Amino acid sequence: MTAPDRFGDLLRELAPQVLGVLLRRYGGFEECEEAVQDALLAAATRWPADGMPESPRSWLVTVASRRLVDQVRSEQARRRREAAAAAREVPDADVAAAPGEENPGDRDDTLTLLFLCCHPALTPASQVALTLRAVGGLTTAEIAQAFLVPEATMAPRISRAKRRIKASGAPFARPDAREWTERLGAVLHVLYLIFNEGYAASSGPDLHRRELTAEAIRLTRAVHRALPGDGEVAGLLALMLLTDARRAARVGPDGTFVPLAEQDRARWDSAAIDEGTALVSQAMATSPLGPYQLQAAVAALHDRAPRVEDTDWEQIRVLYGILGRIAPNPMVTLNHAVAVAMTRGPRAGLDLLEPLDDDPRMARHHRLYAVRGHLQELAGDGDAARENYSRAARLTLSLPEQRYLRARAARLAPRPG
Amino acid sequence: MKFVVNLYLSPEAAPGPGSGREEFLAVAREAGELIGGHVLADPSVSVVVRARAGAAEVSEGPYLRAAEPLTGQYLLDCPSLDRAVELAALSAAGWPGGVEVWPLMDAGGMEM
Numbered sequence: 001m002t003a004p005d006r007f008g009d010l011l012r013e014l015a016p017q018v019l020g021v022l023l024r025r026y027g028g029f030e031e032c033e034e035a036v037q038d039a040l041l042a043a044a045t046r047w048p049a050d051g052m053p054e055s056p057r058s059w060l061v062t063v064a065s066r067r068l069v070d071q072v073r074s075e076q077a078r079r080r081r082e083a084a085a086a087a088r089e090v091p092d093a094d095v096a097a098a099p100g101e102e103n104p105g106d107r108d109d110t111l112t113l114l115f116l117c118c119h120p121a122l123t124p125a126s127q128v129a130l131t132l133r134a135v136g137g138l139t140t141a142e143i144a145q146a147f148l149v150p151e152a153t154m155a156p157r158i159s160r161a162k163r164r165i166k167a168s169g170a171p172f173a174r175p176d177a178r179e180w181t182e183r184l185g186a187v188l189h190v191l192y193l194i195f196n197e198g199y200a201a202s203s204g205p206d207l208h209r210r211e212l213t214a215e216a217i218r219l220t221r222a223v224h225r226a227l228p229g230d231g232e233v234a235g236l237l238a239l240m241l242l243t244d245a246r247r248a249a250r251v252g253p254d255g256t257f258v259p260l261a262e263q264d265r266a267r268w269d270s271a272a273i274d275e276g277t278a279l280v281s282q283a284m285a286t287s288p289l290g291p292y293q294l295q296a297a298v299a300a301l302h303d304r305a306p307r308v309e310d311t312d313w314e315q316i317r318v319l320y321g322i323l324g325r326i327a328p329n330p331m332v333t334l335n336h337a338v339a340v341a342m343t344r345g346p347r348a349g350l351d352l353l354e355p356l357d358d359d360p361r362m363a364r365h366h367r368l369y370a371v372r373g374h375l376q377e378l379a380g381d382g383d384a385a386r387e388n389y390s391r392a393a394r395l396t397l398s399l400p401e402q403r404y405l406r407a408r409a410a411r412l413a414p415r416p417g
Numbered sequence: 418m419k420f421v422v423n424l425y426l427s428p429e430a431a432p433g434p435g436s437g438r439e440e441f442l443a444v445a446r447e448a449g450e451l452i453g454g455h456v457l458a459d460p461s462v463s464v465v466v467r468a469r470a471g472a473a474e475v476s477e478g479p480y481l482r483a484a485e486p487l488t489g490q491y492l493l494d495c496p497s498l499d500r501a502v503e504l505a506a507l508s509a510a511g512w513p514g515g516v517e518v519w520p521l522m523d524a525g526g527m528e529m
Contacts, residue, residue, distance in 0.1 A: 125496050129449070148419075149452055149494045157449020200525035250528045257528040370529055397418065398526030 007047050010056060011040050012218075015137030018060045020109025022068060023172040029116065030162040031071055032064075033134050039064035040137055110135060111187075111226040112174050114219070117161075118186040121168040126161035127190045128197075133158055136215050146212055147197070184227075188236050188292065191220050195240050200398075202247055213244050231287025234279045235296045241276035242299035245269040257404045261308045273303045291327040294319050298335075313342035330362045334371045346379035366395035370405060377412065386412040419452070419521040420501040424489040426514030428459070441508035445493060450504065454491035485514050 015036060022032040039060045053059040117131040132138045132146075144154035175183040198212025220237045227233050249263040258264075280296040287293070298319050305311040320336035333356060341349025353372055356362045373388030386409045393405035445451035463478030479486065491508070495501045501518050509516040 123448075123496070126449070147494070153449055153452050153494060155449070156447055160447060160449060200523070200527055202525070257526070259529050374529070396526070397520050397523055399522045399524055401526040401529075402522070404529065 007044060007052075011043055011060075012137035012215075014057050014060055015040060016110040016113045016135045016222075017057060018064055019113060019134060020172075021061050022064055023113075025065070026068055027172070029165050029172070031068055033162060035064040035068040035071065036060075037133070037139065038067045041139070108174075108226055110219075110222045112172060114187045114190075114223065115174055115183055116165060116170060116172060118183070118190045119165055119168060119170050120183075120186065121164045121170070122161050124190065124193060126157055126164070127186070128193050129154060129157050130161040130165075131190050131219070132194065132215065135219060138215070184230070184232075187223065188220075188232060191216050191223070192236060192292075194219075195243075199243060199247070202250075213240070213247075216240060217244065229287070231283040232290040232292045234283035234287075235290055235293030238276040238280035238283070238296035239292055239299055241272045241279070242296055242303050245272035245276065245303055251400075255400070256407070257400050259404075260302060265306065268303060273300075276300060277304060289322065289326065291323060294323040294326075311342075313339055317343050330356055330359050330365075331367070334367055337375065338371060341375050341378060346375045349375045350379065364395060366392040366401070366405070368392075369395065370401075373405075373408065377408075382412045383414075418495060418497065418501075418523070420493045420495060420498070421519045421521060422491040422493060422501070422505045422508060423487055423517040423519060424491075424508065424512065424514065425483070425485040425517070426488045426512075427485045430513040438508050438512070440510070441491075441504060444507060445491070445504050450493050450495050450500075452492040452494055454489065456489045457487055460486045488514070 018039065019032055019036045022035060023029065026032060042063055043056070043060060047053070047056075113135050114131065117134050118127045122130065129143055129147075132143045133140065138146075140155050140158055141151045143158075144151040147154065174180075194212050195216035198210055198214070198216060202210045202213065217237070217240050220233070220240060224230075224233050224237050245268050246260070246263060248269070249265070249267040250258055252258050276296065277300045280293055280300055283293050284297060298316050301312050301316050301319075317336070317339035320332060320339050324332045324336050333352065337349040337352040339349075340352055350372065353368065353375070356368050362368045369388040369392035373385045373392060376382075376385035376388060389405050389409035389412070393402050393409060396402050396405065442451065442454075460479040460482075461477075463480075465476045465478045465480050467474045467476075493501050493504060495504065498518070498520060501520075505516050505518045
């Protein structure tokens with residue numbers, strides 16, 4: 001690991017802790033967050049040259065507090081000029097009183113900040129961007145790069161998110177028991193979105209986007225440390241680890257997708273598989289079942305099969321059946337249909353797909369036609385399969401998926417003559 | 418997800434001063450969903466280029482002749498097609514021509 005990486009990792013780890021200290025001491029999310037970003041930037045330029053301070057965290061708290069006080073002062077000076085009224089000076093004592101504060105609440109601060117950044121007043125896209133900046137410690141430029149938009153597009157998304165948090169009057173505190181499940185659900189969903197954004201991109205050449213999976217796993221680990229007894233947090237972390245474990249094998253040397261059934265399992269990350277499996281097993285044994293645990297359990301069954309023909313499809317079918325009951329959605333139905341096809345035959349799977357034709361969420365979704373084509377191919381109906389693969393290829397917005405689907409269709413093309 | 422919003426207009430029609438583009442631009446920019454946009458010059462000044470036997474062959478444009486040619490484009494980054502359509506509807510207000518939302522392909526994806 002190079003020195004800038006080492007500093008970068010430490011800074012991202014410390015960012016939410018420093019922001020937590022400032023928020024508790026001064027309040028004002030927008031101002032504190034700006035001050036922390038300034039301090040992170042100062043550290044990133046000064047530490048590599050001057051060496052790491054003895055207590056990096058206190059250094060950052062001190063610098064960020066100074067920035068904040070400077071901001072408040074210049075704001076006050078402006079107001080003084082405008083209103084010609086004497087504004088109260090922020091006494092230096094407040095800054096000087098910044099001790100090391102090696103605080104046992106640091107982990108809790110990360111979680112409390114996540115609750116704030118995933119506040120229901122924000123759209124999911126804003127929650128994602130603000131989480132990466134305020135909790136992940138990424139700069140606006142880095143976030144913009146990860147989402148392939150200019151910084152000028154990302155900056156207002158983040159500013160608006162901060163303004164909305166201010167307007168909502170949300171305190172820097174954890175939600176109460178009444179809101180807990182829903183608010184934690186929003187946090188987990190945002191982490192899941194960040195992971196998926198990075199995972200989808202990891203087929204492409206873009207390293208910056210690939211780092212989003214690592215960032216999502218890092219933040220989910222932090223939530224798991226703060227809430228070790230929550231089965232869905234553990235389930236989400238397990239799902240990420242078990243999915244990311246297959247990353248090296250999912251794209252062929254020519255950049256095309258390798259479907260799960262054809263992946264070289266020797267290239268899967270066995271340490272990640274072991275960790276993910278242990279997490280989800282423990283969670284399912286000790287907590288109420290939830291959608292992330294069930295999806296992680298399915299991923300574990302795929303990952304632990306030494307060969308594709310060893311896959312325990314019967315178990316997968318049962319898990320998707322439960323998932324369809326506790327969290328029904330058309331994507332679960334698609335996966336359930338595949339598992340049914342693998343255990344009860346392709347016709348039984350195809351029957352399960354039929355109601356989806358009337359679902360407005362699926363009528364134009366390429367996955368429905370890709371799965372139907374796959375099951376028709378298994379059933380030996382090559383013509384229908386080819387038609388559905390082609391339809392899916394037209395509907396998908398992903399270039400590698402389109403290449404894959406076209407290749408499947410071409411394989412079934414009738415021989416000329 | 419990225420989308421192109423295409424604006425079409427017949428050369429005879431002129432967009433009124435009250436067209437919804439200002440509101441569209443303000444809303445999309447403030448939401449952090451506007452990547453950019455541009456207005457196209459008259460089709461008669463466009464040039465068509467073809468490669469013929471290793472040399473470029475240049476002729477008068479446009480490549481596609483239409484009663485209502487493309488006059489402008491915006492590039493959006495939105496969470497869904499529904500949201501892109503919602504934004505495009507703002508730019509369609511007071512626009513005497515056609516407005517079209519066209520999703521762009523992504524280099525990423527999920528294996529099956």
